[in-house]
Amino acid sequence: MNFRIIKTVIAREYLTRVKKKSFLITTFLVPILFAGIFVIIFLIMGSTKERSQKVAVVDQSGFVMPYLESTDRITYLDFSKNDPDSLKNQLEQFGMDVMVRISPLDTVKKTVSVQSYSKDPVGVDFSTGLSDRVENAVEDYRIQQYGIENLKQIMQDVKCDVKVTEYTIDEKGNESISESGIYMMISLFLGIIIYMFIAMFGGQVMSSVIEEKTSRVVEVLISSVKSVDLMFGKIIGVALVALTQFLMWIVLTGFLLGVAGSAFGKDMLQNFTAGSESVTQVTGMSPEQMQSLGIPSVQDAMEAEADTSAAAAGQPDELTVIINTLSNVPWVKLIIAFLIYFILGYLLYSSFFAAIGSTVENEGDAQQLLLPVTVPLMIAYFVILIAFQNPDSGLVVWCSMIPFTSPIVMLARIPYGVPDWQLILSILLLFLTFLACAWLSAKIYRAGILMFGKKTTFKDLWKWLKQ
Amino acid sequence: MNIIECRNITKRFGEKVALEDVSVDFPEGKIFGLLGPNGAGKTTLIRIINRITIQNDGEVLFDGRPITQRDVEKIGYLPEERGLYRKMEVGDQAMYLAQLKGMSASAAKVALREWFERFGIQDWWKKKVEELSKGMAQKVQFITTVVHKPSLMILDEPFTGFDPVNTELIRKEILRLKDEGATVVLSTHNMESVEELCDNIALINKARLVITGGLDEIRREHGNNNLELVYTGEIPLAPQEAVFRILSDEDNAGRHIAVLSLAAGVTPNDALAGVLSQGVHVNSFKELIPRMNDIFIKLVTEEA
Numbered sequence: 001m002n003f004r005i006i007k008t009v010i011a012r013e014y015l016t017r018v019k020k021k022s023f024l025i026t027t028f029l030v031p032i033l034f035a036g037i038f039v040i041i042f043l044i045m046g047s048t049k050e051r052s053q054k055v056a057v058v059d060q061s062g063f064v065m066p067y068l069e070s071t072d073r074i075t076y077l078d079f080s081k082n083d084p085d086s087l088k089n090q091l092e093q094f095g096m097d098v099m100v101r102i103s104p105l106d107t108v109k110k111t112v113s114v115q116s117y118s119k120d121p122v123g124v125d126f127s128t129g130l131s132d133r134v135e136n137a138v139e140d141y142r143i144q145q146y147g148i149e150n151l152k153q154i155m156q157d158v159k160c161d162v163k164v165t166e167y168t169i170d171e172k173g174n175e176s177i178s179e180s181g182i183y184m185m186i187s188l189f190l191g192i193i194i195y196m197f198i199a200m201f202g203g204q205v206m207s208s209v210i211e212e213k214t215s216r217v218v219e220v221l222i223s224s225v226k227s228v229d230l231m232f233g234k235i236i237g238v239a240l241v242a243l244t245q246f247l248m249w250i251v252l253t254g255f256l257l258g259v260a261g262s263a264f265g266k267d268m269l270q271n272f273t274a275g276s277e278s279v280t281q282v283t284g285m286s287p288e289q290m291q292s293l294g295i296p297s298v299q300d301a302m303e304a305e306a307d308t309s310a311a312a313a314g315q316p317d318e319l320t321v322i323i324n325t326l327s328n329v330p331w332v333k334l335i336i337a338f339l340i341y342f343i344l345g346y347l348l349y350s351s352f353f354a355a356i357g358s359t360v361e362n363e364g365d366a367q368q369l370l371l372p373v374t375v376p377l378m379i380a381y382f383v384i385l386i387a388f389q390n391p392d393s394g395l396v397v398w399c400s401m402i403p404f405t406s407p408i409v410m411l412a413r414i415p416y417g418v419p420d421w422q423l424i425l426s427i428l429l430l431f432l433t434f435l436a437c438a439w440l441s442a443k444i445y446r447a448g449i450l451m452f453g454k455k456t457t458f459k460d461l462w463k464w465l466k467q
Numbered sequence: 468m469n470i471i472e473c474r475n476i477t478k479r480f481g482e483k484v485a486l487e488d489v490s491v492d493f494p495e496g497k498i499f500g501l502l503g504p505n506g507a508g509k510t511t512l513i514r515i516i517n518r519i520t521i522q523n524d525g526e527v528l529f530d531g532r533p534i535t536q537r538d539v540e541k542i543g544y545l546p547e548e549r550g551l552y553r554k555m556e557v558g559d560q561a562m563y564l565a566q567l568k569g570m571s572a573s574a575a576k577v578a579l580r581e582w583f584e585r586f587g588i589q590d591w592w593k594k595k596v597e598e599l600s601k602g603m604a605q606k607v608q609f610i611t612t613v614v615h616k617p618s619l620m621i622l623d624e625p626f627t628g629f630d631p632v633n634t635e636l637i638r639k640e641i642l643r644l645k646d647e648g649a650t651v652v653l654s655t656h657n658m659e660s661v662e663e664l665c666d667n668i669a670l671i672n673k674a675r676l677v678i679t680g681g682l683d684e685i686r687r688e689h690g691n692n693n694l695e696l697v698y699t700g701e702i703p704l705a706p707q708e709a710v711f712r713i714l715s716d717e718d719n720a721g722r723h724i725a726v727l728s729l730a731a732g733v734t735p736n737d738a739l740a741g742v743l744s745q746g747v748h749v750n751s752f753k754e755l756i757p758r759m760n761d762i763f764i765k766l767v768t769e770e771a
Contacts (some may be wrong), residue, residue, distance in 0.1 A: 215551065223544040271598070452548075463481060
């Protein structure tokens with residue numbers, strides 16, 4: 001290997017791509033899109049917050065009202081003496097936005113029913129906030145009914161214990177859902193990012209190989225550079241482009257959010273950060289939806305650093321869960337693993353892409369040969385959809401060990417906790433497979449790059465491998 | 468001194484034999500013609516010398532020792548299938564290829580500017596290759612082949628795609644590079660340029676070396692010992708079986724152009740004495756050397 005020459009190849013591969021308009025556009029547009037989505041969410045949140053809702057409560061149970069603590073967004077006012085049926089038609093006269101009727105206690109079911117009436121539909125956060133509070137009231141009532149001293153205290157202790165044992169016991173209701181929801185999003189996000197980057201930049205390696213072949217510049221190139229050096233120079237050059245783009249996205253999104261933050265006021269951004277978390281938790285958006293909106297990416301980063309600031313920003317009961325969850329995520333391990341798996345996974349797959357690119361003269365011909373490469377990628381993609389439901393199932397564990405799926409699947413597993421020995425074994429297997437496959441790919445590449453005018457078959461590939 | 472010596476090169480692609488036991492030397496500072504019909508194995512030989520393909524058997528010596536990847540930097544290769552990055556600027560591209568051949572960026576820039584000036588194409592530097600015509604791109608490609616001052620240049624069909632003006636330009640550059648001490652290998656089907664430029668040739672057919680040596684010797688060897696005689700005389704020349712046969716005699720109002728075939732072991736001097744003894748008036752008398760084209764066709768079809 002001639003490193004000076006490889007460096008020259010890397011520099012060209014890197015610079016021609018980075019100087020391309022399309023690179024600049026995606027590099028700058030994606031963060032604007034990210035930041036834009038945040039600002040839009042922020043504006044929506046801000047607008048509902050500005051107009052704090054006044055809620056007239058007709059509490060016919062007689063014990064719920066004390067639990068309805070007002071927040072800066074929602075003010076609960078006691079209208080228990082009014083007739084709910086006439087009140088709900090006179091909201092505007094009283095300057096109220098919503099009327100809430102809490103029924104008398106049903107002594108059989110030991111619960112109350114709640115109805116809300118308003119001119120404009122109420123938000124999801126309103127109804128969840130309300131039902132949380134009413135549930136607290138009913139729960140306290142039920143605890144009291146047992147007549148056991150300190151039962152509430154005991155219940156709280158039990159609750160705390162359940163939290164620590166995490167969600168293998170799935171009896172905790174809301175809290176456990178929100179916890180696994182965050183894990184699920186982090187793991188899905190990481191898996192998908194790796195999948196995307198491997199497919200996208202591996203594809204770039206392939207088209208660049210095909211370009212050199214169809215333009216016939218390759219014969220001049222390999223009269224100066226050894227074909228293996230050319231292949232790896234290209235792969236590394238594209239990898240650097242990928243890392244540059246990724247870094248730029250993070251920096252630019254952070255910068256834009258910073259600008260947006262100072263424009264809209266610091267405390268509002270804090271509230272907004274807290275708010276967006278609760279939205280995530282409350283709206284029950286599917287992770288796919290969240291992903292398609294590009295929300296989790298930056299949110300993860302922001303949540304990580306917002307740990308302390310968000311805690312001060314109100315709604316502690318919902319936030320504590322999220323913060324607990326986030327602080328339980330092994331971030332350092334996750335980031336190191338992300339880099340290792342991204343680099344190794346990309347290297348493994350892009351050497352395949354390069355080898356396949358060398359055997360065809362246009363991208364259309366590549367489709368059939370690409371099948372053995374894209375199938376494991378697709379399998380990995382589907383396995384991560386299973387991974388968050390059942391991170392310790394046999395299928396998921398095996399796929400996080402098999403080198404062709406491990407970069408994607410293992411990353412999706414990490415937020416749920418993976419034993420170190422599994423992690424090390426998986427990385428080791430991936431690395432060894434990469435070495436073996438790079439060697440085989442280089443053989444195919446060397447032979448394929450000079451083949452013209454004949455469609456390559458799997459039989460040819462096999463022949464070249466044996467040479 | 469030979470810059471390249473190929474020793475018993477054999478190359479197989481699966482069942483197909485592309486080169487079989489080919490030994491050929493390229494003398495230093497000369498222009499060498501590598502000839503052969505399509506598919507004979509010329510490109511394979513060139514690729515082996517460039518270390519693009521590795522032979523199954525035999526060895527290539529560069530300056531008398533086994534060739535290494537480092538030596539390849541001293542070779543300039545213009546493949547028959549030309550190609551440049553279409554989307555890349557001409558200047559950047561030339562810089563890249565020069566650097567791949569081991570030049571530093573600054574040296575490459577100076578040398579390239581010089582060449583661009585010599586070819587009068589300075590204003591192409593910032594153009595993209597796809598904006599150039601085929602001939603223009605060929606010029607750029609020629610420059611990238613020679614810019615690093617290679618001691619050996621391998622040019623595969625260097626004249627195709629050029630108009631007569633540019634063909635002449637390239638021809639002159641090849642001769643100039645030879646004068647500067649470079650060795651040039653021309654692989655071509657254009658026999659006129661072979662006769663005009665080459666000092667030595669090798670002919671490859673069906674994976675085997677058919678002949679190699681100095682151009683003049685080969686042409687002479689393949690002459691049939693024929694002479695062209697222009698004479699004036701009332702009576703046509705008569706054949707003298709022991710000395711010469713008359714292959715043709717064209718009478719233009721007493722001025723004859725005849726082709727004589729000499730008998731084995733007869734020198735042109737003997738033949739001339741024989742002609743003079745017949746009392747004709749000799750206007751001119753010259754050896755007929757066969758054209759490279761004829762030798763090529765003869766050798767290749769004889770093989771078949």
